[in-house]
Amino acid sequence: MTPRFPLAVLPTPLVRADRLRAALGCGPLWLKRDDLTGFGxxxxxxxxxxxxxxxALARGCDVLVTGGGPDSNFVAAAAQAARVAGLDCELVVWGDVRGTTNLALATAAGARIHALGSDDRGRVDGEVDRLGAELAAAGRRPLAVPRGGSTPVGALGFAGAAAEVVAQWGGSDAPTVVLPVGSGGSVAGLLAGLAGTGWRVLGASVSRPPDEITAKVLGLAGETAALAGTASPRPEQLTIVDARGPGFGVASPADRAAADLVLGTEGVLLDDTYGAKAAAVAVEHRTDGPALLWLTGGLVSALTHVSEVPGYSPEVRSHTTEGAP
Ligand SMILES: Cc1ncc(COP(=O)(O)O)c(C=O)c1O
Structure with missing residues (x-):
């Protein structure tokens, strides 16, 4: 059994979103607040x-090697988690590595950043493996993890999340879960954990064509279930739709409208890369049946970019106290 190194504050809240439901005129709607996992x-x-x-700890590793993009929530989280577990952290980062908040957080946690010097995201995992081998040759004990942490071991986290949310849900009609899909580990774990339930999963793919990411997710879900010793995942529970829109990290007008609606009804700020796109898919595919929008975080990026959102810049009015008593 793979040991768990506890970091999060679990379970995360499952809350009814009645104002959002009223605005959309759809069936019962809930939010799973994984934006509130409570670690970093x-x-x-x-x-x-x-x-x-x-x-990593069970294997006696002393350094976590992984990677991602300059705005990646995963790299910042990986650096912080490695630090508290007593491991060093080496990160391979694609794109422009200057001055992003997530990389600052990773650096604050003591991680070393290796700039790929290219926008080619597909090269990160190969470079992570190469760096891991180099560190091993130098006598270190590295654990090399691909972008997003989307391995069968990493996906065990969301298999556990599936059990958590099913317990919170109780006995009422099984819902459709809507969530964003990047590297696919979260949705794969969820699918593995939901085998044997009547729940359905609707993924919003933000970076890969649906066919490609569906194949990856089904493979990973199968490996995750095998690792956990649980029932085989059922592909018919999963649908992944194309939510890439204008591009990675760029919201379409429909994505923005959905994010505005979630902010205006439930008071939750969503990021353009993941949250806004999943919310738009939830809006587009709403039905009279129960649904659950899984909020995954992305707060660093949401706050970094919020002042650039059209219409979010304050309109400054002149104000004077001259003559006031
Ligand atoms: C905020 C947020 N939501 C969703 C995802 C997608 O998760 P996954 O890569 O497991 O598909 C990520 C991935 O980094 C993320 O940072």
Missing amino acids: VAGNKVRALEYLLGD
Whole structure:
């Protein structure tokens, strides 16, 4: 059994979103608040890191090697988790590595950043493996983890999340869970954990074509279930739709409208990369049946970019106290 290194404050809240439901005129709606996982600002990614670090410690590793993009929540979370587990952390980062908040957080946690010097995200995992081998040759004990932590071990985090939310839900009609899909580990774990229930999963793919990411998710879900010793995942429970819109991290007008609605009705700020796109999919695919929108975090990026959102800049009026008593 893969040990878990506890980091998150669980269970995260499952809350009814009645104002959002009224605005949409749909069936009963809930929010699963994984933006409130309570470790750093890691959101959903802390669930994967609990198992990745548990595995690293059990194997006697002394350095976590992983990677991602300059705005990646995962790299910041990985650096913080490695630090508290007593491991060093080496991060391979694609794109422009200057001055992002997530990389500042990773650096604050003591991680070393290796700039890939290219926008080619697909090269990160190969470079992570190469760096891991280099560290091993130098006598270190590295654990190399691909982007997003999306391995069967990492996906155990969301298999646990499935059990958590089913217990919170109780006996009423099984809902459709809507969540964003990046590297696919979260949705794969969820699918593995929901085998044997009547729940359905609707994924919003933000970075890969639906066919490609569906194949990856089904493979990973199968490996995760095998690792956990649980029932085989059922592909018919899963649908992944294309939510890439204008591009990675760029919201379409429909994404923005959905994010505005969630902020205006439930008071939750969503990021453009994941949250806004999942919310738009939840809006587009709403039915009269019960649904649950899984909020995954992304607060660092949401706060970094919020002042750039059209219409969110304050209109400054002149104000004077001259003559006031
Ligand atoms: C805020 C947020 N939501 C969703 C995801 C997607 O999760 P996954 O990569 O497991 O598909 C990520 C991935 O980094 C994320 O940071």
